[in-house]
Amino acid sequence: MSTERRTPRSDKELWRSLASRPEGVPAAVSEMDLAAWLDGRLSEEAAAPIEAAVAADPVLRRAALDLADILGKQLPAAPGRMVVRARALVDFEVAREASGGGPFGKWLSGLRLFAGPRPALRQGVMAVAAVVVATGGFMVGGGLGKSLAQQRDDHSATESAYVKTIASNEVSAFFAGDGI
């Protein structure tokens, strides 16, 4: 039996000698719960499972410290491009409100197609409306067939005039020369 007195271990040595990892996996912490804990709004009882989860996860431990650090300081402005890109995510309403929509816009508004921020839907409807308007106007104007025929006639006339000019020039050149 040893009579040697053990040197007391420091707090750190004692802690490091213990298996501090808890048995089992702590429940996942929701974003709302973590935020409430960071804000110090939870009772001791409510905070316990969150603190157990944070204690068990070194990544979460470091994240909690980082977030607390950031939330406690004056922050620099974000890059302008970040703000512009984020603002563009909700983009239709202000354009509609600013212009009043015009008669066509008011009609479309009446269809209640623009309730709520669904930019993809709005853009799709606008594209379809643009095609409808363009097609209608084109048909009112006579359509493609008539236009092509007209172009054909015009081209033929131009071509004929061009051929005649060349022929006339050649004839002139022929007679201007010695005709052989």
Place this chain on the structure above:
Amino acid sequence: MAELNQIDLQALTRGEKRTWDAFVLAAAPLINAVVRRTLTSYRVGEDDVMDAAQDVFVRLCAQDFRLLKTYDPARAGLPTWLSVVARSCAIDHMRRRRQATEPIDDVPEAFLGVEDRHVEKLKIPEGLLTARQVLILKYLYDEERDVVEVARLLSVDAQTIRSTHHKALLRLRAHFREDDPGDGG
């Protein structure tokens, strides 16, 4: 961050453009800071930071502002909640792209140590320490953080951290019949 607390959340979740613009202006510095801090270990370029931050805003307004509608002001402040969301988004963004790397100097020594498998660690009995005591000991010894940092995180003063730490060590020493070295370790 005071501007964030003045945002009309109902108007925001209705998709009102002016409110959204004001929200973006108020939230961008916080989201920018959180995303950059979170992505430090990934060693990414500025474009990745911008894309990750944009992901945060997309997540907030997606599906008719579904996530923003889940925010409960009675439970936590908007800046705090946004910071947690921003961190989650930044990590998700990078998980879709690559693995994290971390300079070895930034890792606490406790994580780099090789466990001596010849020495079996004693298990801390359940209930011996409270969750907070374990958390504080982990921060002080495993993370090697100082008392002031931990106090700020837990929204208590530094003396409370020292007191909690002391009580936890007393319990451990009493249970494992360890003598107190007298100098507090």
